[in-house]
Amino acid sequence: MAEENVYLPIHPPAEPAVPISLPELTDDQTKMQQEVQKHFEDPAYTPSDEKPLMDVEKMWLSYECILRYLRASKWKVDVAIQRLEATLKWRREYGLYDTVTAEHVEPEAVTGKEILLGFDVNGRPALYLIPSRQNTTESTRQIQFNVWMLERCINLMPQGxxxxxxxxxxxxxxxxxxFSTSRAVLSILQDHYPERLGLALILNVPWLLNTFFKLITPFVDPVTRNKMKFNPQVIQDGIFAPEMVMTQWWGGACNFEYEHDKYWPALIALCDERTKAWTAAWQKLGGKVGIKELDYKRGTPELPDPIASPSAPNGAES
Structure with a gap:
């Protein structure tokens, strides 16, 4: 019997199969985290435009966020603070809280050139990029769509x-x-989403693109370069379970077909539901800078799947 088509996002697992573990902090590193947190939780602190931190910004300034920036800054407290302040400013100016909305970027999404579907064996969400489905000319909105999808990846990350x-x-x-668009996206990733890339899995690289990668490589930090894998066998290599990766191109057991009118509202509903639940849990924990993502996700009851129906569990439809 043929596998039924899947048209909707896959609901995140309650727990990753094999969560990535980070080394325990040294005493010095713990003190560094506390120093950075103290800087931002100071009641007198305001970002550069002198407007107080919003709740959404305090929640973003989590314990783990501070550690991500410290690791990316080679454990230099002053550098981590500068980078965090730069990202706070960028997030406001870029319009993540008002301009870069689902409605604004939806024209970029209609062909399914970027799809969030499934999770690897470590629970990391999979973001598919399919350049052959490009439907618009290069513009600011194209890059905004990239950023919007990155934010949705974060919404779908399981606990830990x-x-x-x-x-x-x-x-x-x-x-x-x-080249200019690629550099702009790389700059955003490296400056404002440090420690967020797990793997970059790349198929069917033509020789012209090989030349392009050689041009762009000097602008990619060495840690990111080491995460790039060309023409991988994602199931045989143990990166994905078959049911969590597309059949087309990637050889998985998930026979996914992109239908925008089904997928797009389901993705938005799923991400909004999780954000709402996490925010409520964060507020119960005190609603302040430095709360652990692990705690406000743990404090959330198991979320109902807003996209599944009794006749189509996990997004499968006949």
């Missing part, structure tokens, strides 16, 4: 998961982004 996988397929006459 802090990174994501990119699955990129350059088959079917894929149109490569320009």
């Amino acid at each position: 998961v802090e990174s994501l996988d990119l699955l990129i397929n350059y088959a079917d006459k894929a149109k490569n982004p320009s």
